[in-house]
Amino acid sequence: MFAHSRQPKTFCHGIPTDIPQTLIPFALLPAATTALQTMHPLGREMGVRHGANVIMPQATPARVRRNYQLYEGKPCLDESSEQCLEGLEERIKGVGRELAVDDRGDSAHAMSRQG
Secondary structure, three states, rough: OOEEEEEOOEEEOOOOOOOHHHOOOOOOOOEEEEHHHOOOOOOOHHHHHOOOOOOOOOOOOOOHHHHHHHOOOOOOOOOHHOOOOOOOHHHHHHHOOOEEOOOOOOOOHHHHHHH
């Protein structure tokens, strides 16, 4: 899933938050994971605001999800994958982005080379 921008640049302490995308415009930056949300309640949103453009939703079947906890406080343990996706979509919309659910995930650079 990808978080496509719908708004102009944002800044943190006067520095553009999209520096990774500026330096490597074709990069896929998978930084908005559940681990970020565990470290801070708005961790995923912070990751997207600071250049992440790939979202990794919780897709492990709910019946076995507790067996795959790599860290305490992992979100979406008791929710269905659909419920987690709905919540994730709202979080991403809250920072002015939208999910591209049906996007295959190829970088723009890879797509340009396929001719």
